[in-house]
Structure formats: C-alpha cells, structure tokens
Amino acid sequence: MARVVVIGGSGHVGTYLVPRLVAAGHEVVNVARGARQPYSPHAAWDSVETVAIDRDAAEVSGTFGGKIRDLRPDIVIDMICFTLPSAEHIVAALRGHVAHFLHCGTIWVHGHAVAVPTTEAAPRRPFGEYGIQKAAIEAFLLAAARRDGFPATIVHPGHIVGPGWRPLNPAGHFNPSAFTTLARGEELALPNFGLETVHHVHADDVAQVFMQAIANWSVAVGESFHAVSPQAVTLRGYAEAMAAWFGREPRLVCKPFDQWKAGHTAEDATATWEHIARSPSCSIAKAERLIGYRPRYASVAAVEEAVAWLIADGQVEAGPVPSGRSMA
Numbered sequence: 001m002a003r004v005v006v007i008g009g010s011g012h013v014g015t016y017l018v019p020r021l022v023a024a025g026h027e028v029v030n031v032a033r034g035a036r037q038p039y040s041p042h043a044a045w046d047s048v049e050t051v052a053i054d055r056d057a058a059e060v061s062g063t064f065g066g067k068i069r070d071l072r073p074d075i076v077i078d079m080i081c082f083t084l085p086s087a088e089h090i091v092a093a094l095r096g097h098v099a100h101f102l103h104c105g106t107i108w109v110h111g112h113a114v115a116v117p118t119t120e121a122a123p124r125r126p127f128g129e130y131g132i133q134k135a136a137i138e139a140f141l142l143a144a145a146r147r148d149g150f151p152a153t154i155v156h157p158g159h160i161v162g163p164g165w166r167p168l169n170p171a172g173h174f175n176p177s178a179f180t181t182l183a184r185g186e187e188l189a190l191p192n193f194g195l196e197t198v199h200h201v202h203a204d205d206v207a208q209v210f211m212q213a214i215a216n217w218s219v220a221v222g223e224s225f226h227a228v229s230p231q232a233v234t235l236r237g238y239a240e241a242m243a244a245w246f247g248r249e250p251r252l253v254c255k256p257f258d259q260w261k262a263g264h265t266a267e268d269a270t271a272t273w274e275h276i277a278r279s280p281s282c283s284i285a286k287a288e289r290l291i292g293y294r295p296r297y298a299s300v301a302a303v304e305e306a307v308a309w310l311i312a313d314g315q316v317e318a319g320p321v322p323s324g325r326s327m328a
Helices: 014-023 043-047 055-060 064-068 084-094 129-148 177-185 202-214 235-244 259-261 268-278 285-291 297-312
Strands: 003-007 027-032 048-053 075-080 102-103 151-155 159-161 188-191 200-202 223-227 253-255
Touching: 003 102, 003 253, 014 027, 014 043, 014 064, 014 202, 027 055, 048 159, 055 084, 064 084, 075 084, 084 297, 102 129, 102 285, 129 151, 129 223, 151 202, 159 202, 188 235, 188 259, 200 202, 200 297, 202 223, 202 285, 223 285, 235 253, 235 297, 253 259, 253 297, 259 268
Parallel strands: 003 027, 003 075, 027 048, 075 102, 102 151, 151 223, 159 200, 188 253
Antiparallel strands: none
C-alpha cells in the first residue's frame, strides 16, 4: 500500500476520504493549517498522522512544496489548491517524487451549461474568479501529465452535501430557512421558472471518485472526472421532492430573478445567481466507464441526509414528523 498525503484532509470530502484510505490499507498523513476536526468522527483518524502547515504562509516563503515533498508521499491529494501559481509551485516541488497527484477541481470549470449532460471533453467557458482559476489549474495539470509525464488526475465535484454543513437549497442559496418554509407547507419563491438546474453530490461519493482514480491509476492519470450524482435536478423538482419528504404539498411561486431577489438578502441573491447562471448538469459516464464510479446517492437522497442533520442541529424547524415518515 502507499503513503498518502492529503492536503486539507479534514474538510467536507476528507471526512469520508481519509477513513476510506485507511480502510484500504494506506498510510495517511493529513496536512492542515489548524486543529480542525472532521465533520463526522471515525476511529480511522486515530491512525492518521496530522502535520500542521500554513499553506498561504509557506507558499509566500516558497517552502510549501518542499514541506510536502519532505513527507515522502507516494500519492498526494490536494483538496485546497485554488490558484494557478499555487498549483505550479507544488508541481515543481513534487515532479519526479510522487507516483500520483490528485487535484480537487469543480464543475464550475465549465461555466455556462451548453449541451447537457456536460462531459469532461466540453470546451471550458468559465466565468468568475473561482471557476477561471480552477480551469487554469486543470489545463496546467493535464498538460503536465500528457506532455511531461507528471502523474496528475483532476476530480471535479458538484455541489457537495452531507451531514455537518448546509446544502445548496431549492432556491439556489444556502440559507436553511428555505427548508423550514417547505417543512411548514408555506409558499417558497423560486427564481424565473424554477427550471434552472443544480447538481449535488454526497461527500462520500466524491471520496469514492478519488479512491477509484487511485485504484485505476493507469487510466486515471492525465484525465479529469466529474464527481456528481447520477442526475442534476431543477429547482422546481428539487423543491417538490423536499416538500414531499416533509409530508407537505409544495406551494411554489416563480418570479423573474430581479423581482425574486428583492425579497432576499444580497448574500442569498448572489449565491442563487452564481448557481442558476451556470445551471450545471454533468455526465458521469466517463468516470463510470474508466474507473468504475458508482454513486451511492441520488441528488435528493444526499440532500435529505444533510437536512436531517440540520433538523437535529436546530437549524431547520420541521415540526412533528408526519405519520409513517422518518427524518432519519
């Protein structure tokens, strides 16, 4: 088995990825800036070495890549690289020293959806600093793999959900009050016709893609893979499904975006615009065919697990559980 260094391993995906790596017999080192705990406890963390490195400070001093190389990894999984210079720095330090380098990207590298489901081969049209930088990182890593032999793989998650944090809701933002509105049977306003799409993925399914890429090294190197659920959902369909989960009939009203945003905070309106402007719907056919990805969660099922946690945490007021239904 391999020595695996996970940079940012105690975040959303790392909460599930690190125990999977340990269970597979790997020696795991988690590189983190502080003492953040994973979202869900697991006995596997008892066997994980944690090394504290402030990435931002170490990159400024030009030492971050060397610090990672000095940990003697066979495999490096970088969950928290957000700029092209950051990627260039670590690749320069690790070239010739690792057997596999996996980068966590995003489906936002695609920008506006054109033909759906969008494949990994679709031309990149990113907008917004986050998507633009992630697309630049992807292009750099793929070129390094295909032309220079650097063993890179890129994993592009969708809207990551799971117990412990707020999921993207049917109104396209992260305010949990939208779920309370549906749980109470009250009217929920959706932007436009409610037909824009969002594409969730459970954090454990993202972890699965990383694991499958490692297990299928020969076909994963030099490739990008979407890590999403089998199907995207429309805002309307998502709202209807969650209302049914709460045992309610959906009461939905659709308004042109400019009218809709007048009833919301600037933060929520901005988040919704960022998501509906992209309306992602991504294909997993490549990951299924090449590395055997089999997602455990459909979009709504993944969200239900997260909302059950929100209810238990008091962030969503669901009222009494309807007869014959379970919030677990």
